[in-house]
Amino acid sequence: MQEMVPERHTLSGSDVSIPLMGVGTWAWGDRSTWGMGGYDSDLTRDSIHEAWDASIDAGVTLFDTAEVYGAGESERIIGALLAGDPRRASSVVVATKFMPSPWKLQVRQALLKSLRASLGRLGLPAVDLYQIHGPISLRSHGALADALAAAHEEGLVKAVGVSNYSVKETRSIASALHKCGMQLATNQIEFSLLRRSPETSGLLAACKELGVVPLAYSPIGQGRLTGKYSADHPPPGKRNFSSHPMEVVDDVVAELRRIGGKYGGKVPSQVALNWVIAKGVVPIPGAKNRHQAEENAGALGWSIDDEDLARLDKVALPGIRSLQNRIWQHG
Numbered sequence: 001m002q003e004m005v006p007e008r009h010t011l012s013g014s015d016v017s018i019p020l021m022g023v024g025t026w027a028w029g030d031r032s033t034w035g036m037g038g039y040d041s042d043l044t045r046d047s048i049h050e051a052w053d054a055s056i057d058a059g060v061t062l063f064d065t066a067e068v069y070g071a072g073e074s075e076r077i078i079g080a081l082l083a084g085d086p087r088r089a090s091s092v093v094v095a096t097k098f099m100p101s102p103w104k105l106q107v108r109q110a111l112l113k114s115l116r117a118s119l120g121r122l123g124l125p126a127v128d129l130y131q132i133h134g135p136i137s138l139r140s141h142g143a144l145a146d147a148l149a150a151a152h153e154e155g156l157v158k159a160v161g162v163s164n165y166s167v168k169e170t171r172s173i174a175s176a177l178h179k180c181g182m183q184l185a186t187n188q189i190e191f192s193l194l195r196r197s198p199e200t201s202g203l204l205a206a207c208k209e210l211g212v213v214p215l216a217y218s219p220i221g222q223g224r225l226t227g228k229y230s231a232d233h234p235p236p237g238k239r240n241f242s243s244h245p246m247e248v249v250d251d252v253v254a255e256l257r258r259i260g261g262k263y264g265g266k267v268p269s270q271v272a273l274n275w276v277i278a279k280g281v282v283p284i285p286g287a288k289n290r291h292q293a294e295e296n297a298g299a300l301g302w303s304i305d306d307e308d309l310a311r312l313d314k315v316a317l318p319g320i321r322s323l324q325n326r327i328w329q330h331g
C-alpha cells in the first residue's frame with residue numbers, strides 16, 4: 001500500500017519545513033566525479049544558475065551540500081546564488097554536512113570550526129539542517145550529539161541530521177540527542193530502484209517510528225535511471241554509487257519507460273523519483289542544468305498507483321553490498 005505522503009515535511013526539533021523533493025549539489029564545483037572544469041564542459045556557473053532558478057521556480061527549494069563537495073566550492077556557489085537573489089533566498093532551505101573524519105577527536109571543536117567555515121562560504125548566520133556525513137567518527141554518539149547540541153545552542157543550526165546511518169546507529173544517535181534535549185530530524189541514505197535495501201532492512205520503518213525524515217541520495221542511480229545511459233553507452237566518470245552492470249540497469253529502465261507511458265509520457269527519471277516519494281522519502285537528485293532541474297521537478301504533482309508501485313518493487317535491486325556503503329566516497 002502507498003504511504004500517505006504529506007505536502008511538506010517538518011524537520012523534528014525545528015520549525016523548518018522542506019518540500020517533497022530537493023536538489024543535490026555535489027556536482028556544483030566538483031571536478032573528479034562530475035567533471036566540472038573537466039570532462040563535462042557543459043557544467044558551468046551559468047548552467048548551475050539555471051538549475052537553481054528552475055528548481056526554485058518549481059517549488060524545489062531544498063538544496064543539499066557538504067563541506068567536502070568540491071572542497072567547499074559547492075557551498076561557495078550556493079552562497080553566491082543566495083547573495084545574488086535575496087528575494088528568493090528567503091524561501092530556500094539549505095542543508096550541509098560535517099565530515100567526522102576519524103582523526104577529529106576533539107569533535108565538538110572540530111564540528112564548530114567546520115560549521116563556521118561552511119556558514120562563511122554560504123554567507124548565512126545559521127544553516128537549516130546540519131548533518132553528520134557518515135558513521136566514521138571514532139567518538140561516541142554521545143560526543144557527536146553534544147557537538148550538535150552546542151551548535152544548536154549557539155544558534156548556528158536549526159535542525160540536525162545524520163547520513164549513511166544504519167537502523168542501530170540511527171536509534172543510538174537519536175537517543176543520544178534526546179539526552180541533550182535535541183531531536184534527530186533526518187537520515188540521508190542511498191535509496192533508489194537500484195538500492196531498495198533501506199526499505200527491506202527496516203531502516204525506513206525505524207525512521208518513521210523515530211520521526212526522522214529519510215532523504216534519498218543518488219535517487220536516480222547517478223544518472224543511470226534517466227534512460228540516457230545503457231550497456232552500449234555507460235555513464236562517464238567514476239560514479240561509484242549504484243554501479244551495477246548496465247545490462248541489469250537496462251531492465252529496470254525498460255520498466256520505468258513502460259510505466260511512465262501509462263502516466264502521460266513521464267520519463268524514466270520522473271517515475272524513479274515518484275517511486276521514492278511514494279515511500280515517504282525525500283529524493284535530492286543532482287541537477288547540472290535547467291533541463292535536468294525541470295525534468296526532475298516533473299516527478300511532483302502525480303502518483304504511481306499501487307499496482308505499478310508493486311511492479312517497481314519487484315524490479316528494484318537491493319543494492320550493492322560493499323565497503324563503499326560503509327565508507328562511502330565523499331558524496
Ligand SMILES: NC(=O)c1ccc[n+]([C@@H]2O[C@H](COP(=O)([O-])OP(=O)(O)OC[C@H]3O[C@@H](n4cnc5c(N)ncnc54)[C@H](OP(=O)(O)O)[C@@H]3O)[C@@H](O)[C@H]2O)c1
Pocket residue numbers: 023024025026027034040064065133163164188189216217218219220221222223224226228235241269284285286287288291292293295296328330331
Ligand atoms: N550523504 C552522502 O553520502 C551522499 C552520497 C552521494 C550523494 N549525496 C547527495 O545526493 C545528491 C544526489 O546524488 P547523486 O548526485 O550522487 O546522484 P543522482 O542524483 O542519482 O544523479 C545525479 C546526476 O544524474 C544526471 N541527471 C540528473 N537529472 C537528470 C535528468 N533529468 N536527465 C538526465 N540526467 C540527469 C546528472 O549527471 P550527468 O548529466 O553527468 O549524467 C546528475 O549529476 C548529491 O548531489 C549530494 O547532494 C550524498
